[in-house]
Amino acid sequence: MLEGDFRVPGIDECLLHAMRLPGVRGAALVDWTSGLALGTVGDAAGNDHETAATETAELARMAAEHPTFTPVGTADGPDANPGKNPPVEDLVVTTRTCYHVLRFVETSFDSSVLLHLWLDRAEGNLALARLRMRELTERLVLE
Amino acid sequence: MLLRLASERATGALLRDRGTLYLVEGQVVHAESPAAPGIDVLLAATGRLRSDGWTEALREAGATGAVGRYLVDSGLVSGGELEICHLGALFDAAFFALAPSSGPTRFRYGVAHWIGPVRPVAAEAVERETLRRRALLDRLWAHPETDTAPVVPSPRPAPVRAAPRQRAVLDLADGVRTPADIARALGRPAFHTLIDVRRLAAAGLVETPRPGATASAPPPDVARVMEMSADPDIALLRRLRDALEATL
Structure with a gap:
């Protein structure tokens, strides 16, 4: 590393920690409004990380925007500040061989970012992955 | 031009009529455009960082070009938040800066941005993303x-x-x-x-403007009023409105 190079715990560290989970094939931090991959690590689900990011973003947007998925009996209904409080915490997609977990990231400023984890179904532990993703996304914006 | 500068590993500022890209050794390290809110606006609008935090960071680290690092070191934003916000601002401004235009393109070697190093992006990735974004808008x-x-x-x-x-x-x-x-x-x-x-x-929730409507000059009556005074005369504007409504 060059002298004066500026590296703080950030996107890459978050993704590398996610890769330590059992059965992880790949991880990405994605802006779900634009469909841009802000950072990627490991293998890409499907063709490539960029296509995976746009498709992940589309799925996440549907979940975040449709009133069916807003929490019940809380203040963060459809009229809550959508930038700070995504109505959905995470999404799980299960295929015959894999899990995809999409975790929305809450930032102090207005953003639309999620952490996407792609796990092998036989080796991965879905419950552990969801817990760790919560910790990782909280640390990403606090440290 | 951008890709040529990237292959030269150039450092400096690429100036176009709708924005500026900052390069360090051929990688894009920041971008700004009058059409896109700056990273200061994005961070300050709803975030923890208020404008006095920015003033302090610019005073302390602006001259040395290390404002990003200062913001993180002083605990004003987390490293992850700075990267997320910085990438958001970079690709946003680049979208406008790299838009097709007939205006001049210039490169000033050695020019650096005060934000300093945060998370450099390959020039090819910026160019590719800009094209993808334009196609996405047209698809919508x-x-x-x-x-x-x-x-x-x-x-x-x-x-x-x-x-x-x-x-x-x-x-x-x-x-x-x-x-x-x-x-x-x-x-x-x-x-x-x-x-x-x-x-x-x-979805039909806002009007779709007619082509050319945005580029047109104000109607002659409005232009005359605008010339008369920078401080609009409310009574005159009311009379003008009434006159326009009467002709409809």
Whole structure:
């Protein structure tokens, strides 16, 4: 590393920690409004990380925007500040061989970012992955 | 031009008429555009960082070009938040800076941005993303006038309910603010607001401006009033409005 190079715990560290989970094939931090991959690590689900990011973003947007998925009996209904409080915490997609977990990231400023984890179904532990993703996304914006 | 500078591993600022890209050794380290809210606006609009935090960071680290590092070291933002916000601002401004234009393109070697190193991006990735974004907008609603015209809510009863993030955009649509103004007010990237406005237009929740409507000069009567005084005369504007309504 060059002298004066500026590296703080950030996107890459978050993704590398996610890769330590059992059965992880790949991880990405994605802006779900634009469909841009802000950072990627490991293998890409499907063709490539960029296509995976746009498709992940589309799925996440549907979940975040449709009133069916807003929490019940809380203040963060459809009229809550959508930038700070995504109505959905995470999404799980299960295929015959894999899990995809999409975790929305809450930032102090207005953003639309999620952490996407792609796990092998036989080796991965879905419950552990969801817990760790919560910790990782909280640390990403606090440290 | 950008890709040539990248292959030369050039350091400096690429100036175009709709924005500037900052390169360090051929990688894009920052971008700015008058059409896109800066990273300071994005971080300060709703975040922890208020304008006095920015003033302090610029005073302490602006001259040495290390404002990003200062913000993190002093605990004003986390490393992750700075990277997320910085990438958002970079790709947003680059989208406008790299838009097709007939204006001149210049490169000033050695020029650096005060934000300093945060998370450099390959020039090819910036170029590719810019093209993808343009295609995405056209897929949503192929009316580019929507991007620059004032956003006018549809007078017809809403056929559908806007999604929460789009509702925030719709609430600020007053027939005067453009998508760029709304982005600045919400502290969101301008491109994100272009997406929302095109979706709202496609859903019939805002009007789709007629082609050419945005580029036209103000009508002669309005232009005459504007020439008379920078400080609008309310009584005169009322008379003008009444006269215009009478002719309709």
